[in-house]
Amino acid sequence: MxxxxxxxxxxxxxxxxxxxxxxxxxxxxxxxxxxxxxxxxxxxxxxxxxxxxxxxxxxxxxxxxxxxxxxxxxxxxxxxxxxxxxxxCFVDMHTHLDKGHIWGRSPNGDGTFAGAIASTQRDAANHQQPEDVYRRMEFGLRCSYAHGTVAVRTHLESAGQRGQMVWEVFRQLRQTWADRLTLQGVAMVITDYYLTPEGEKLADQMTEWGGILGGVAYAGPQVEAQLTRLFSLAQARNLAIDLHVDENGDRRSRVLHQVAAIALKIGFTGQIVCGHCCSLDVQSPQQVQQTLDLVKQANIAIISLPLCNLYLQGRDRPQEPAWRGITKVHGIQAQGIPLVFASDNCRDPFFPFGDHDGLEVLNQSVRIGQLDPPYGRWCATVNHTPAQLMGLAGHGCxxxxxxxxxxxxxxxxxxxxxxxxxxxxxxxxxxxxTHHRPPEYQELDNLMGFGAMGS
Structure with missing residues (x-):
């Protein structure tokens, strides 16, 4: 001051x-x-x-x-x-707390999406302890709280035994932090998981645990069947849906369009949120308009994660500038579709930077997305709009x-x-x-396996 x-x-x-x-x-x-x-x-x-x-x-x-x-x-x-x-106060609607703050022990050498997945999987295989997950997730929450956040939604790896452990840790944190932060959890699996008996069991658990059905939907011949099954499971249990779609620069990837079409076809009545939607920005104007028309009709909200996507994408041509990382934010806003910006990954193989700070997200989104004045309308993307989508009465304005x-x-x-x-x-x-400050990185040194010299 x-x-x-x-x-x-x-x-x-x-x-x-x-x-x-x-x-x-x-x-x-x-x-x-x-x-x-x-x-x-x-x-x-x-x-x-x-x-x-x-x-x-x-x-x-x-x-x-x-x-x-x-x-x-x-x-x-x-x-x-x-x-x-x-x-x-900020509302951070798309994070990955269970992956956070592992960059120091599991970096992503080539900076690619495939490299991030491989590095994260190796880290999960070597660090299955609940204490590790708990302390890293809480570190992220302490950062969020210090910067002025009141609510966080996190995607959580949910398949198999590790998924059960991660959700148990999250439920403990949700209870511990209930008087300071509102926490929401989203089941994170590949959407083919919902075609299996385990997928139905996961949907039942989300009902019991107050979670949201979600995951990553990849373009392909089976995605329609996967999404249809996901929507059926969610509709029967009155669950919301929060998906990763089209996190790439491939103009042929039109999963967002398929999500909207299937939601309208089956008459889905719950909330739908789609994150990333990057390929929309490299499609033809006609395709973009067709998709946004369906998205509007299906009452789908869009979350853009430009910080992480700007880092990961365009690696196939590192010797020259390449498009990467942003969706059609101006067209989405102009059509009256709810638009949110959020942190996504922080200090992990998908994004080695970030501090769970809503202002940084807004600041960088303004620059990356060319969000020109008047700026007030864009401020709502990190507080008011996500607060409404998360059902947070009395927050965001x-x-x-x-x-x-x-x-x-x-x-x-x-x-x-x-x-x-x-x-x-x-x-x-x-x-x-409050006068809270973000926690010191040194607190994680012992957990990360670093010695006194930080080596």
Whole structure:
């Protein structure tokens, strides 16, 4: 922070002069016709927020003529943010916590997708201990929490005995972290698994454990039968579906189109989320429009994971720039299809970087996806939209009587937010600053099998 902020111990105060994207503030604003906003391309409004009892009690848009009411509250302390930005806490809707933070012991030498799979499989074979999985997953959650996240959805390897162990660890973590983070788990298998008796058993377990059916659907002659079976299992159990599809640059890969067509054919009534959808960006305009029309009709939400895909893809031509890593985010947004950006993998063979930070995801997505101003509409992709999709009432936006969970940044404008590190952000939980920091990497050294010298 440019200057320290002091908050009263009783948690009742006014936050004055906060810059917030208007689409993330749920109040009716009627500005005067002649009202002029500086820097309209920034898409920021100026607000006062009253915080009490861990909730937002009042929101006033500066310029509405109601600011004089503040003067009558002489007994309520005021904290002037001087146009510092506020965003609702982040919601990270696509992660892989069970794989996370193994890069130090299992790197991916060639950076390819095949190399990532092979390295991850070797690591799983050599490190089956529940403690290993628990500590790495919790390390990721501590990073998320420190950066200002309130909810995480993670895909979990779910086949065989290791899958049973991973889910047991996740259920323990979900209970331990229940008062700090909302956690959702998705069954991660290749979709041919659902054609087997084990696939039906997994669907039953997701019903028992409060999970989501999912996995990776690869293009091929059997994918239609696999998806049909998956949808039937989910429909019978009232389960949601969250899939990896078209994570490649092959224009012939149209699994997203097949998912939407099958959902409409069988009349699937549950929620459907599809992640990656990269090949959509290299298909013809006619094919893109056909697919997006079906996606819209089937009420499918799309999650783009550009950080990981930008790293993995295009490796067949390393000597020259190549397309990689992004779907048709502008077309998806324009059609009114729910769009989310998320972390995906962190510090593992699929992506050796990342810190479970919603701001980094937004920042890099703006650059990679050419998400031009006004920026406020894109901010919703890392809080409001995923919060709605995950059923998180009272999260993802700022409104009266919702929990006062938000992040205060030193930046006053998006041009500052996206240009300079915001490591000194202030995360507010229930109206009080948390001052949590991300855990030190050294904590994982012994678990990774490194000695005192880190070798």
């Amino acid at each position: 440019s200057s320290p902020l002091a908050f009263p111990s009783d948690g009742h105060y006014w936050l004055k002069n906060a810059h917030i994207p208007p689409n993330l503030v749920k109040i009716q604003v009627n500005f005067p016709e002649n009202c002029q906003f500086p820097r309209p391309w920034e898409d920021l409004g100026l607000y006062h927020l009253e915080i009490a009892d861990g909730k937002i009690k009042n929101i006033i848009a500066v310029g509405q003529g109601e600011e004089s009411d503040l003067v009558t509250h002489d007994d309520v302390p005021r904290v002037d943010l001087s146009k510092r930005m506020i965003l609702p 700022l409104a009266v009587d919702v929990p006062a969970d938000f992040v205060i940044f030193p930046a006053r404008y998006f041009s500052e937010l996206f240009s300079r590190s915001q490591g000194d952000r202030l995360v507010m939980r229930r109206g009080k600053p």
